[in-house]
Amino acid sequence: MIKTILFDVDGVMLSEERYFDASALTVWEFLHSPLYLGLSGDVFTASPEEKDIRRVRELVFVNDEVLNFIKSRGINSNWDMVYLTVAYQIIRLCERLKAELGQKVTDLLTGQINRAELARLAEWAKEYAPDFAIEYAKFTTDFSRGNAQKAEMLLYLNQIARERCGVVTNVFSRNSDLWQLCQETFQEWYLGDDRIAASIGRETMQPGKKGFLNDEIPIVSPEEMIQLFRTLKEKGYTLGIGTGRPSIETHVPLGELKLLEWFDPNRVVTATHVLEAEKESPAHAPLSKPHPFCYVKGLLGLDTPNSEVHSFALPVPNGDEVLIVGDSPADMLAAQAMGCRFAATLTGLSGKAARSKFESAKADYILDDVRDILSILE
Incomplete structure (x- = not known):
């Protein structure tokens, strides 16, 4: 009994809808904000209107196909979802830059990826790949080639880095600087400017985020x-x-x-x-x-x-x-x-x-x- x-x-x-919205906005910020990669193709704002939130989520998660795929593989954490999506696009960008920058890209992919490394990657992208196209749907295509489940999905990013960039690395995992940065940035979006300091010990990097906690x-x-x-x-x-x-x-x-x-x-x-x-x-x-x-x-x-x-x-x-x-x-x-x-x-x-x-x-x-x-x- x-x-x-x-x-x-x-x-x-x-x-879960607002959590998924916050996840999509976090990925969007990493890819398009000047404080992160600043890639062309979209204009970032920390205060998007509802119609923009809907558009961003449809874009980033390919009408939720990427979300459904990640959850079907046993991933339940929004922090992990954000990390997987951001890290994957970083690997794709590095693949594009590898021919021009060689060992520099190898060094980046074999060390911790923090704010300083993201800034370096943003400069490289601006100079050598200004027309880099983000293809969100390729995430499912690449991960479908393997059978990684649960936490193994995060480690499988290392395999994708090897296949796409020819770089042997073990930097991609939950115990990484990039994962921590993804986690904190997601919290900024979900909690908003007023509550974030109590959660992560600092203010939002880009003020203007109202948060979703009062919109459950x-x-x-x-x-x-x-x-x-x-x-x-x-x-x-x-x-x-x-x-x-x-x-x-x-x-x-x-x-x-x-x-x-x-x-x-x-x-x-x-x-x-x-x-x-x-x-x-x-x-x-x-x-x-x-x-x-x-x-x-x-x-x-x-x-x-x-x-x-x-x-x-x-x-x-x-x-x-x-x-x-x-x-x-x-x-x-x-x-x-x-x-x-x-x-x-x-x-x-x-x-x-x-x-x-x-x-x-x-x-x-x-x-x-x-x-x-x-x-x-x-």
């Missing part, structure tokens, strides 16, 4: 979710959260919607806790979904030392007493690694079209939305 229910947030309680879209009405969580609490279930959102992006919107109060505070695990665990023990990284760390931590409690979470034997004892509710293959893979039950909600990026994938993967339950959870509980 189920006793503990751990919920994802995006695609279950809140729409509940998947079902807050009133209905409140009633659902109240009912579950009254029935004696322990409720927790395992999300790829950082803490501020979890607590603020769920708090404003009066949803957070229904969850055990000791079991609300966010990407902030995951990053802290990775920094504390780099050998265990990456720990983002589909790694089960956030759900195991949620099961054991935030007061459980990370060392005990890492060493906790999987599958978990009495796994049939734990239900994980998520919208993505990454959530399901985490649940399967733990030996827990999994309920898929058809309210993520793919919507009801995801049903067949969850059926073929043998999800325990498939729900039209989170409200249907009451129908599967004893």
Whole structure:
């Protein structure tokens, strides 16, 4: 009998749409802003109108084909999505520059890519490749040649660098300066000028970003979710959260919607806790979904030392007493690694079209939305 229910947030309680918008804008900034690569072909602004946001997302993610592909490979983190997309275009630009610059490009691709290196690359592009064409659709084409899944996708960038540029490197990974820069720049877009310093310890590099945190879209009405969580609490279930959102992006919107109060505070695990665990023990990284760390931590409690979470034997004892509710293959893979039950909600990026994938993967339950959870509980 189920006793503990751990919920994802995006695609279950809140729409992922604004996260994907922020991801697209981050990629766009890296490629077109004068503070980054400054490539021609589009004019960057830190304060785009809604119609521009729609256009940028359609362009960068090829009408969401790139997003769907990345998520189908088990990537659940928007930070990883941004990094993959930005790094891939950097590799393509380096391929174009290699004939002219030779060893300089090799040196760039075998060292850490930080702001200084991006500035150098921007100067090279301006001089030697002013007509460089960004081709977003090629991302899916190149990654489809391999079978990289989950965190392996980030490492597969090294293979693409070798194939396209003839450079043997291992610089592309989650533990890189470029990944950190992508993460911080995404946070600028999502949190906006007013909140960013509390998150990353500095102001936005390009002021004008209003953020999306106050523009969240509940998947079902807050009133209905409140009633659902109240009912579950009254029935004696322990409720927790395992999300790829950082803490501020979890607590603020769920708090404003009066949803957070229904969850055990000791079991609300966010990407902030995951990053802290990775920094504390780099050998265990990456720990983002589909790694089960956030759900195991949620099961054991935030007061459980990370060392005990890492060493906790999987599958978990009495796994049939734990239900994980998520919208993505990454959530399901985490649940399967733990030996827990999994309920898929058809309210993520793919919507009801995801049903067949969850059926073929043998999800325990498939729900039209989170409200249907009451129908599967004893």
